[in-house]
Amino acid sequence: MATPGYVDEKAAILRRLRRIEGQIRGLERMIDDDQYCINVLDQVSATTRALQAVALQLLREHMSHCVTEAVAQGGRGAEVKLNEASAAIARLVRS
Amino acid sequence: MATPGYVDEKAAILRRLRRIEGQIRGLERMIDDDQYCINVLDQVSATTRALQAVALQLLREHMSHCVTEAVAQGGRGAEVKLNEASAAIARLVRS
Amino acid sequence: MATPGYVDEKAAILRRLRRIEGQIRGLERMIDDDQYCINVLDQVSATTRALQAVALQLLREHMSHCVTEAVAQGGRGAEVKLNEASAAIARLVRS
Amino acid sequence: MATPGYVDEKAAILRRLRRIEGQIRGLERMIDDDQYCINVLDQVSATTRALQAVALQLLREHMSHCVTEAVAQGGRGAEVKLNEASAAIARLVRS
Numbered sequence: 001m002a003t004p005g006y007v008d009e010k011a012a013i014l015r016r017l018r019r020i021e022g023q024i025r026g027l028e029r030m031i032d033d034d035q036y037c038i039n040v041l042d043q044v045s046a047t048t049r050a051l052q053a054v055a056l057q058l059l060r061e062h063m064s065h066c067v068t069e070a071v072a073q074g075g076r077g078a079e080v081k082l083n084e085a086s087a088a089i090a091r092l093v094r095s
Numbered sequence: 096m097a098t099p100g101y102v103d104e105k106a107a108i109l110r111r112l113r114r115i116e117g118q119i120r121g122l123e124r125m126i127d128d129d130q131y132c133i134n135v136l137d138q139v140s141a142t143t144r145a146l147q148a149v150a151l152q153l154l155r156e157h158m159s160h161c162v163t164e165a166v167a168q169g170g171r172g173a174e175v176k177l178n179e180a181s182a183a184i185a186r187l188v189r190s
Numbered sequence: 191m192a193t194p195g196y197v198d199e200k201a202a203i204l205r206r207l208r209r210i211e212g213q214i215r216g217l218e219r220m221i222d223d224d225q226y227c228i229n230v231l232d233q234v235s236a237t238t239r240a241l242q243a244v245a246l247q248l249l250r251e252h253m254s255h256c257v258t259e260a261v262a263q264g265g266r267g268a269e270v271k272l273n274e275a276s277a278a279i280a281r282l283v284r285s
Numbered sequence: 286m287a288t289p290g291y292v293d294e295k296a297a298i299l300r301r302l303r304r305i306e307g308q309i310r311g312l313e314r315m316i317d318d319d320q321y322c323i324n325v326l327d328q329v330s331a332t333t334r335a336l337q338a339v340a341l342q343l344l345r346e347h348m349s350h351c352v353t354e355a356v357a358q359g360g361r362g363a364e365v366k367l368n369e370a371s372a373a374i375a376r377l378v379r380s
Binding site: 192193194195196197200203204207208210211214215217218221222224225226227228230231232234235236237238239241242244245248249251252256274275278281282285 | 309322330331332370
């Protein structure tokens with residue numbers, strides 16, 4: 001298996017994900033404690049934005065490394081990688 | 096503290112949140128295992144959608160109970176609840 | 191046909207929509223003039239946000255009037271209106 | 286001024302934008318005719334999705350041409366283009 005584009009940022013991405021895991025557990029506690037709906041909703045929005053930030057970082061690393069390398073090598077591989085990245089961006093924009 | 100609108104759905108919402116917590120831990124394992132960027136991104140999109148579904152369920156319960164009760168009582172309290180719900184929806188649409 | 195919830199805001203909503211129509215025509219001119227992709231993209235994002243603001247205003251008026259009236263009358267009609275509003279919010283969050 | 290990435294798709298993009306302009310005018314007529322809030326909202330959602338589709342097409346063309354050329358030439362220009370594209374994607378995801 002090839003090295004992923006985010007290899008130099010693994011520690012930073014894992015830290016972000018562990019913080020998001022903590023936010024989810026915080027949400028579970030809020031529900032358990034019957035916290036007010038609107039306060040829970042605001043925490044869900046904050047967690048969603050944190051997840052989107054992880055997605056944007058992964059995408060940036062993917063383009064700077066995997067897509068860049070494929071384009072530098074040229075040919076059919078470059079096109080495949082560009083189509084794949086475009087499809088992932090579309091899913092991200094729509095989610 | 097008043098009973099929150101989602102009180103009858105607590106078990107279902109907690110189940111959803113625990114599943115999302117599992118998805119986040121799955122993402123951590125994917126990063127740890129150097130999984131391919133696009134595969135990680137797709138799991139992030141799936142997790143974001145699952146979080147949005149929780150937000151939509153909380154909002155539905157909030158409107159069916161908290162907002163409905165405030166409107167039935169009428170007066171200034173109804174207006175406050177409607178403005179508060181509108182603001183929460185705006186944050187949700189923009190997150 | 192009943193009066194829609196936004197009846198008192200018709201002029202304001204029409205003004206917003208005409209401004210958005212102008213933004214769309216501005217986008218057509220940018221494409222016609224071969225403007226740089228990123229500049230066009232930023233104008234598309236601004237136009238999307240302007241459309242979302244119209245949606246949020248329509249939704250706020252709908253809840254303050256149509257949903258509120260149905261809830262005040264109670265019964266099955268209130269439930270129908272709440273379900274309908276929840277479904278519209280879900281489509282908005284996912285679009 | 287350089288040729289934009291979407292140059293081969295100008296006609297298709299202009300067609301999409303003119304259709305969206307028609308959707309906006311349709312929204313103005315709906316408001317003018319006091320159409321039901323939820324029906325208007327659904328048309329706003331459809332128009333927002335059509336605008337997002339234009340953004341995704343512009344982005345795909347930008348990556349396949351402008352970013353690809355900059356990467357093929359290498360150096361600082363490639364990095365600038367990748368950062369610029371990442372920032373545009375972030376604005377798109379958040380709008």
